[in-house]
Amino acid sequence: MFEQALGLTTLAQTAGAGAAGGLGFMAMALLSAGMRSGVDMILNETGGEKMLAQADLVITGEGRIDAQTLSGKAPTGIAKRARAKGIPVLxxxxxxxxxxxxSNELFEDIYSFTDFESDINECIRNPLPILEGIGFNIAKHHLS
Known part of the structure; x- marks a missing residue:
């Protein structure tokens, strides 16, 4: 309704306009703000390209990897940059x-806690042995 009244319907469809409950839309509409990819900005500002140039393997992570992960979240942005350079990503x-x-389009492998322990509550209560198992498997399969 707000965007129609002000003639901002195109702006409402801009990627990122719905982020943080519409904060992106409000910033663009009222402050003439521009939208930038958060992961691209962070990688650019922290020397991410330089780090990738020195990397043989990239390991990234997130609490849950799902369809939303593919919509510009950090693991996807990092994976796309690394894969473009021929660097495997876990x-x-x-x-x-x-x-x-x-999964295989972005990540060579995905190591999920729930692949090691099906009870999510147990994963949360006792993550260390699972993480140790994941670390062992990464070392065994990717660092030889």
Missing amino acids: AVCGQSLLGPAI
């Missing part, structure tokens, strides 16, 4: 809801 997460085909 993901470590609490739970993965992506199918193998989508």
Whole structure:
């Protein structure tokens, strides 16, 4: 309604306009703010390209990897940059809801806590042995 009254319907469809409950839209509409990818900005500001140039393997992670992860979240942005340079990317997460085909486009492997322990509450209560197992598997399969 707000965007129609002010003739801002195109602006409402801009990527990021719905972020943080519409804060992106309000900033663009009222402050003439521009939208930038958060992960791109962070990688650019922290020397991410330089780090990738020196990397043989990238390990990234998130609590749950799902369809929302593909919509510009940090693991996806990092994976796309690394894969473009031919660097393999692994993901470590609490739970993965992506199918193998989508996963393989971004990540060489996804190590999910729930692959080691199906009870999510147990993963939260006692993560150390699971993380140790994931670390062992990463070392065994990717660092030889």
